[in-house]
Amino acid sequence: MAPVLLTVALSVSVSAASAGQSRATRGEAAAVERNLATGEAALQDGLWSLAETEFRKVLEQSVPRPLENRAVIGLARALCGRGAYRDALEVMEKYRRLRRSSIWAARYRLWKAVALEGSGQPDEARRLLARVDAGSLSGADRAAYLLLQARLQLSAGKGKEALRLFEEFDREFSSTPAAPLNLFWWAAALQRLGLTNQMVDVLTRLVNDYPRSEPAARGALWLSRALAERGDRQGAQRILEELAHREDLPDDARAGAWLELARSAMEKGEYADAVKGASEAVELARSVSLQDSATWLRVRALVMLERYDEAATAAREWVGENLGRSGTDQRYREFAEFLRAHEATKYALEEFTHFLELFPQADAESVARAWLGKGWCLYSLGRWEEAAAAFAKVPLSGIPEELSAEGLLKQADALFQ
Incomplete structure (x- = not known):
């Protein structure tokens, strides 16, 4: 009798465990479906970050291929929606198997093309989009297709064709999250064609409606x-x-x-x-x-x-933060010239002097203009000998002739004084 009871007990135990595993599996499947549903609803509302979070949750798990495919396309849409095009390309590369799918290939190519165009690769996007079966697209995918086609036509200089596509998008998809972006690019096409009044009308719609x-x-x-x-x-x-x-x-x-x-x-x-x-x-x-x-x-x-001290402090702080960056020396020299042009001579003299200390390796013309500026400031202040010495620093070659001539003339003038 005991063996019979033991067999029954084991059978009940195994059945209970199987039932528990089944409930757990059903629970996990339900959670995945909730993630997908939440992500897809977020896409419809333009809540890109929420959609991204939900789709990533799905892809972190081992799920059936159809569910994984939905999550991949959803994630690519979310990333493109928030402008993370390079991240979207990484996702598409990881799941490139979709390009061979009879069901998913068109959507895969479409969203990869969107990401390519957004990341500054319009030619690659154009080639890939040509392989998309547009007739198989609907809803948000068709909206993305129209908008991408319009933007590619605009970048190729085909403004009238782009206008036709922007207008078609507006008729079909004005209630979608991409509608504001369509209006923005529509306005760009109108501007390119010189249709300023229509551009203002479209921008006004954009600002008022969204x-x-x-x-x-x-x-x-x-x-x-x-x-x-x-x-x-x-x-x-x-x-x-x-x-x-x-x-x-x-x-x-x-x-x-x-x-x-x-x-x-x-x-x-x-x-x-x-x-x-x-x-x-x-x-x-x-x-x-x-x-x-x-x-x-x-x-x-x-x-x-005439708040010169504050101006000089702000200028020097910026220069200090941007040393080594292209154009910093030119910005600073132009500031010194701006001071001199507005008769803040003493302050201009300080900035020209500081420029020459900070940027001894600046290009010859910049250095020449700085020495001329310093010389002019000293001349205006009646410091003739110092002015002559500054003008003498202006190089005689490697710069425009008028600068060399100005340096020589002012040097002679200062010495005469």
């Missing part, structure tokens, strides 16, 4: 410039001020708005407002080009306010 999108932030800057060129300075100012104070926008978008406000203030001679706008831009800017532009506009505005 105010919280990243393309709208860039489009708002563009629209403000277009309005200013048409004489609508109040409209341009309103757009920029709204953009500058939108804390939900990327820092660089807000920095760009502050920089445009500062430029406008400079043009109107409102130098205190220019300093304020440029200072805000410096604080917010993440891109190097924005930081540079804002820093030097602020420096120029400080000079116009």
Whole structure:
């Protein structure tokens, strides 16, 4: 009897374990389906980071090929959506087996082409897109196909064909997350064809209909410039001020708005407002080009306010942070020349002198202009002998003849004094 009971007990135990494993497997499968569903819903809403997270969770597990394929394409879409094109290419390379799939090949090639174009490889994207069976695409894939075709036509100089595709996208997919990007590039095509009024209309739609999108932030800057060129300075100012104070926008978008406000203030001679706008831009800017532009506009505005010490401090800090970078010496010399042009002679003399100490190996023309600038400052201050010595440092060869001649003439003039 005991063996029978033991057999029954073992059978019950094995059945229970199998049932437990089955429940665990069903639970894991349900979790994978939830990840996929959440990721795909996030794609529809343009929540790229959330979608990326969900698809990566799926790919970290061992799942059936059909589910893995959905996750791969979803991840590529999410990465392209947030502009991480090189990351998308790495994913596509890892799962390149999809290119041989009768079901997934078209979508694989499409999103790889999107990533190639986004990473600055339009010719490769064009060749790959030519192999995509467009008739097999639908929904978001067809939207991406149309937008990519339009952008490639635009980059190839075929503006009218690009316009046709942007308009087709707008008719079919104006409610998708890619709609703002389509409007932005549509405006670019209109600008290229010289259709300025239509460009302004499209940009206005972009800014009004999709105010919280990243393309709208860039489009708002563009629209403000277009309005200013048409004489609508109040409209341009309103757009920029709204953009500058939108804390939900990327820092660089807000920095760009502050920089445009500062430029406008400079043009109107409102130098205190220019300093304020440029200072805000410096604080917010993440891109190097924005930081540079804002820093030097602020420096120029400080000079116009005769706040020379602050201007010199800001200029020298920037130079110290950018030593060894191409163009740093030229920026600094131009600052010294700006000071001299605005009759801040003593300050200009200090900066020319500092330039010559910092950049003895600068190109011959820059060094010549610095010695001329220093000589002029000394001459203006009545320090004739020092001025003559500075002018004598201007080289006689390897620079434009007018600079050499100016150095010789001013040297003689200073000595005569």
